[in-house]
Amino acid sequence: xRWIRKSAGSLLVLIAACGRxxxxxxxxxxxxxxxxxxxxxxTNQQVRTLDPDIGNDEVSIYVIHSVYDTLVGYEPSDxxxxxxxxxxxxxxxxxxxxSPDHLDYVFTLRDGIAYEDGTRIVAADFKTSLDRAINLxxxxxxxxxxxxxxxxxxxxxxxxxxxxxxxxxxxxxxxMPFATPIPASHLTAxxxxxxxxxxxxxxWRLAGWDEGQQVVxxxxxxxxxxxxxxLDRQILLxxxxxxxxxxxxxxxxxxxxxxxxSPVYVWIQERDDWKPYLHDVGGMNVYGERMNVRVKPFDxxxxxxxxNYAVNKEHIVKLLGGGATISHGLLPPGMVGRDDAxxxxxxDPEKARALLREAGYPDGFETEYVTTKGDDAEKLAxxxxxxxxxxxxxxxxxxxxxxxxxxxxxxPKGVAFSIDSWLEDYPDASDFFDVKFxxxxxxxxxxxxxxxxSNPKLDAMIEQARFELxxxxxxxxxxxxxxxxxxxxxxxxxxxxxxxxxxQPYVHGYxxxxxxxxxxxxxxxxx
Amino acid sequence: MMRFLLGRLVWSIVVIWFVVSATFVMVSAIPVDPIRxxxxxxxDEKTIVRVRAEYCLDEGFLGxxxxxxxxxxxxxxxxxxxxxxxxxxxxxxxxxxxxxxxLAAIFLQLAIGVPLGVLAAVRRNRAADYAANVTALIGxxxxxxxxxTVLVYVFAFRFGWFPIGGYGAGFWGRLHHLVLPAVTLAxxxxxxxxxxxxxxxxxxxxEDYIRTARAKGVDEAxxxxxxxxxxxxxxxxxxxGLDLGVLMGxxxxxxxxxxxxxxxxxVLQAIFEVDIPLIIGVTLFTAIAIVxxxxxxxxxxxWIDPRVRxx
Numbered sequence: 001x002r003w004i005r006k007s008a009g010s011l012l013v014l015i016a017a018c019g020r021x022x023x024x025x026x027x028x029x030x031x032x033x034x035x036x037x038x039x040x041x042x043t044n045q046q047v048r049t050l051d052p053d054i055g056n057d058e059v060s061i062y063v064i065h066s067v068y069d070t071l072v073g074y075e076p077s078d079x080x081x082x083x084x085x086x087x088x089x090x091x092x093x094x095x096x097x098x099s100p101d102h103l104d105y106v107f108t109l110r111d112g113i114a115y116e117d118g119t120r121i122v123a124a125d126f127k128t129s130l131d132r133a134i135n136l137x138x139x140x141x142x143x144x145x146x147x148x149x150x151x152x153x154x155x156x157x158x159x160x161x162x163x164x165x166x167x168x169x170x171x172x173x174x175x176m177p178f179a180t181p182i183p184a185s186h187l188t189a190x191x192x193x194x195x196x197x198x199x200x201x202x203x204w205r206l207a208g209w210d211e212g213q214q215v216v217x218x219x220x221x222x223x224x225x226x227x228x229x230x231l232d233r234q235i236l237l238x239x240x241x242x243x244x245x246x247x248x249x250x251x252x253x254x255x256x257x258x259x260x261x262s263p264v265y266v267w268i269q270e271r272d273d274w275k276p277y278l279h280d281v282g283g284m285n286v287y288g289e290r291m292n293v294r295v296k297p298f299d300x301x302x303x304x305x306x307x308n309y310a311v312n313k314e315h316i317v318k319l320l321g322g323g324a325t326i327s328h329g330l331l332p333p334g335m336v337g338r339d340d341a342x343x344x345x346x347x348d349p350e351k352a353r354a355l356l357r358e359a360g361y362p363d364g365f366e367t368e369y370v371t372t373k374g375d376d377a378e379k380l381a382x383x384x385x386x387x388x389x390x391x392x393x394x395x396x397x398x399x400x401x402x403x404x405x406x407x408x409x410x411x412p413k414g415v416a417f418s419i420d421s422w423l424e425d426y427p428d429a430s431d432f433f434d435v436k437f438x439x440x441x442x443x444x445x446x447x448x449x450x451x452x453x454s455n456p457k458l459d460a461m462i463e464q465a466r467f468e469l470x471x472x473x474x475x476x477x478x479x480x481x482x483x484x485x486x487x488x489x490x491x492x493x494x495x496x497x498x499x500x501x502x503x504q505p506y507v508h509g510y511x512x513x514x515x516x517x518x519x520x521x522x523x524x525x526x527x
Numbered sequence: 528m529m530r531f532l533l534g535r536l537v538w539s540i541v542v543i544w545f546v547v548s549a550t551f552v553m554v555s556a557i558p559v560d561p562i563r564x565x566x567x568x569x570x571d572e573k574t575i576v577r578v579r580a581e582y583c584l585d586e587g588f589l590g591x592x593x594x595x596x597x598x599x600x601x602x603x604x605x606x607x608x609x610x611x612x613x614x615x616x617x618x619x620x621x622x623x624x625x626x627x628x629x630l631a632a633i634f635l636q637l638a639i640g641v642p643l644g645v646l647a648a649v650r651r652n653r654a655a656d657y658a659a660n661v662t663a664l665i666g667x668x669x670x671x672x673x674x675x676t677v678l679v680y681v682f683a684f685r686f687g688w689f690p691i692g693g694y695g696a697g698f699w700g701r702l703h704h705l706v707l708p709a710v711t712l713a714x715x716x717x718x719x720x721x722x723x724x725x726x727x728x729x730x731x732x733x734e735d736y737i738r739t740a741r742a743k744g745v746d747e748a749x750x751x752x753x754x755x756x757x758x759x760x761x762x763x764x765x766x767x768g769l770d771l772g773v774l775m776g777x778x779x780x781x782x783x784x785x786x787x788x789x790x791x792x793x794v795l796q797a798i799f800e801v802d803i804p805l806i807i808g809v810t811l812f813t814a815i816a817i818v819x820x821x822x823x824x825x826x827x828x829x830w831i832d833p834r835v836r837x838x
Contacts, residue, residue, distance in 0.1 A: 048611065142577075239788065251684065
């Protein structure tokens with residue numbers, strides 16, 4: 001059934017692209033933010049729940065993040081500065097102290113912060129909410145606060161958090177949307193309906209949610225920053241296929257559109273009139289191929305390196321319409337600890353063949369390869385297949401739903417060679433290496449370490465960097481980890497995907513955010 | 528009559544139970560861990576084990592089936608894995624959009640298909656018949672996704688007469704949004720209905736009583752309308768009833784193209800993400816709709832044609 005939708009989509013885009021030629025409707029130039037107005041956008045997903053301890057998909061998190069604020073947050077994105085948007089800044093807390101052993105955190109709350117109904121936000125609300133995240137049976141985030149021993153509210157304006165082990169990335173966890181204040185009285189009042197009835201502490205409040213159709217957010221009048229948001233309202237249409245969203249954008253029914261299908265992106269890039277309104281932010285993600293290093297022939301590091309040399313990454317980036325950066329490892333550009341001096345494996349089939357010969361596979365080998373459903377994934381699989389065929393490695397491609405793929409790749413008995421990706425929860429290197437390559441992340445099913453790569457030396461390095469409290473040293477430690485994994489090559493390192501968005505000319509002050517992707521708090525409209 | 532209804536009721540329950548159990552067996556056989564999909568790719572093994580127990584998925588197959596039957600007996604279809612929301616409330620939300628689309632499609636199938644069929648029969652082997660034939664051929668052979676896509680491009684994008692997608696608000700807004708999806712969904716039905724009406728009409732028009740009617744001087748329009756068409760509509764009642772039952776299960780492709788918030792689109796996503804309670808809930812609902820539609824068809828046939836006996 002998916003191919004039907006896909007074919008329909010591609011057809012739609014094709015005829016739209018070569019049919020009518022709608023350019024951007026020009027808007028008066030302006031530089032001072034104006035209040036008011038509505039921004040309309042669409043997603044092909046739908047919001048699943050607004051319960052901050054359960055919602056973990058991209059769109060739910062978008063709304064949860066808009067409605068719920070946290071102690072610390074991220075700075076806004078600035079396209080002129082590389083790596084911008086990743087620094088933590090005060091939000092509901094104005095300052096915090098960390099004990100020398102990094103086990104005790106004390107946050108001081110901002111004066112006069114309130115929920116959407118005007119009720120004051122007090123420290124006890126953080127305790128209520130964090131305790132819920134830890135204890136709720138269906139909580140999707142308990143593991144993130146697994147090292148929290150206790151949360152206390154000695155008075156209304158101080159939140160004390162005690163950890164059992166120091167963790168250099170802990171402040172990032174406190175910027176995740178689940179670490180938001182919720183008063184106990186609200187939890188009692190809404191019962192099991194927290195999924196629909198949030199009490200806003202963020203920049204926006206929920207004004208309406210017609211499930212599966214649209215979410216309406218309004219400016220929260222009690223938000224701690226009285227100047228923002230500039231917009232009065234945002235309307236998020238749900239379940240709109242990407243191709244339909246693009247047509248609606250061209251018709252002026254939407255003010256911004258993202259995740260353009262590759263052909264549309266290529267087409268719009270060549271249009272000088274649209275170019276100024278094209279936003280491109282490097283996403284905090286990584287894509288490539290994983291290998292189960294316990295299984296032949298992937299247990300031989302020479303084979304894994306050979307495959308890295310065999311795959312033509314430039315070609316892959318071209319297939320993605322240019323919306324990607326070639327990678328040399330897990331960490332995306334801009335991330336602290338990334339070694340920018342490390343050059344990606346070049347495309348060198350000759351060297352690949354030599355390595356395979358050395359490893360005892362002069363004629364290559366045949367293996368199964370799993371990829372997920374979807375235009376890009378299937379297209380890239382064919383590209384990888386062709387590249388590997390050139391060095392004698394024959395791939396039998398099997399396409400699976402994402403759900404089936406997760407079960408298959410997370411099992412040591414599952415397919416040994418498949419597509420893989422990682423999207424961060426927060427921009428700390430520990431959220432990449434610890435999860436994907438530490439021995440402790442290996443399990444018999446649903447293994448996050450899906451290469452089943454276990455290396456005591458790497459484990460020690462990961463552990464050291466996780467607890468390293470000296471920032472400069474920590475950067476060097478992560479660089480060393482990157483180099484080790486580069487050489488060990490448990491993945492074919494391929495690319496970091498960009499997030500691409502086009503806005504109408506009358507949308508100002510907006511840049512996609514590397515962590516949140518969309519955040520319209522700073523956006524304003526002139527028309 | 529009462530014995531007939533009671534028998535049908537018992538038999539319907541057996542059919543529905545069988546359909547739902549078969550679906551349960553099939554979705555259980557999918558080699559996928561739905562909890563992994565639910566808590567996201569980042570959850571650790573501990574979280575997965577905890578949530579799995581919460582949803583009774585840590586039991587073996589029979590244990591899960593027991594859990595499931597026990598719940599359904601109490602009228603509880605369970606909680607959707609993806610939405611953290613009761614399946615019955617999700618289905619309740621989706622029934623009305625699907626019903627509107629189904630009724631609109633059936634209306635168009637009748638309003639266009641029947642006259643087209645009559646015209647083809649009356650003007651048999653002439654230009655109008657061939658034209659109706661070609662229309663039917665296109666309607667029946669062009670896939671829904673193609674018809675829908677072309678309609679969107681021409682009438683929504685190019686001419687801007689209709690919205691590109693969505694559900695619309697208010698009576699006129701809804702009607703405006705309903706036109707293109709209804710036409711898309713009705714295309715196959717129009718073609719099929721016109722073929723059925725045509726062949727029935729041709730048979731009926733050759734009957735003796737038609738010749739009698741003509742012989743006694745009834746004008747041709749009345750012959751066609753009153754004597755022929757009425758008798759040719761019998762099979763159509765069956766078709767409409769069965770169509771209604773199937774359409775109530777949701778129109779997967781049409782709803783997806785037009786972003787129509789019906790059952791079809793909902794269940795498609797549920798299948799992709801192995802949302803077992805929702806898949807089973809929708810299957811149960813569709814099975815009930817089809818069983819009821821079948822029953823109504825039988826009753827209607829008996830009512831229209833006294834020769835049919837309900838025993």
